[in-house]
Amino acid sequence: MEPLTEHRLVSGPVVYGFLRLAYVTRARQEALAASLVEYCRSHELQLSGLFTDRDSVGPASAAFTGLLDVLALPDVYGVVAPAMSHLGPKAIAAERGRQIESAGARLLLVRRPRPAHSTASRCGLVHRPHSGTTRVVDAES
Template identity: 40%
Template sequence: MRPELRNGDAKPDDPEDCVVGYVRIEPADPAALGPLCESVRAFCRAKGLILGPVFIDREVSGSEADRIGFTALTDVLALPFVKGVVMPSLDHLSPTMDVRVRLMKLFLRYSTPVHVVEEVELGADGACA
């Protein structure tokens, strides 16, 4: 089975430094996929990042660590021009902390920065704003 991808802004015939996206949808809601991918694309535009492909896992539980889209995503992290991963929230990895940590360790293996669209903003005192 092949992973599902959405095209980003990077040109496939001219690799340059880019980030890749990741979206997990459980349950598979076709209406939600477009806005989630667009949030990743808009984040990249706002931050000046070139977005490569967005890897998608549909109907995959957050408790499952073995995923086709995520496995394909980690395969491209070894490419020298892939400089990070962008996802709408860390819940796209998993809402379960032990699975989330297990998947995050794969990013650490490649020293890959993870950018999250829905980041928690902290005030000057370190409290959530």
């Protein structure tokens, strides 16, 4: 009799991590890398490599160029980053996001961007994260 699928080693979709680490401590670097590993584990993704951008100012960097190179490999699902800011300042991050998508990959963020102004916040409601979810509670509670 064949073992159940749950008992076989099955690899998830292949992703690559990307970190922008200018002026951060070693402990912060390790925490950010660990957050990517945990995100991939909990979402059943196979983290196949981690690209680290340490000092790029413009849109081109060796780390990002390397990332784009591996996105051209077959069966690569996407890129995982802690937040959009890890792709660079807003204009550069937006361009890099477009380049990732045009390579046919998905951009997965551990922390999703916050909406600038939501209707709920103008109506007296406050969004508070709790255990990885977002709850809407009345501002008076």
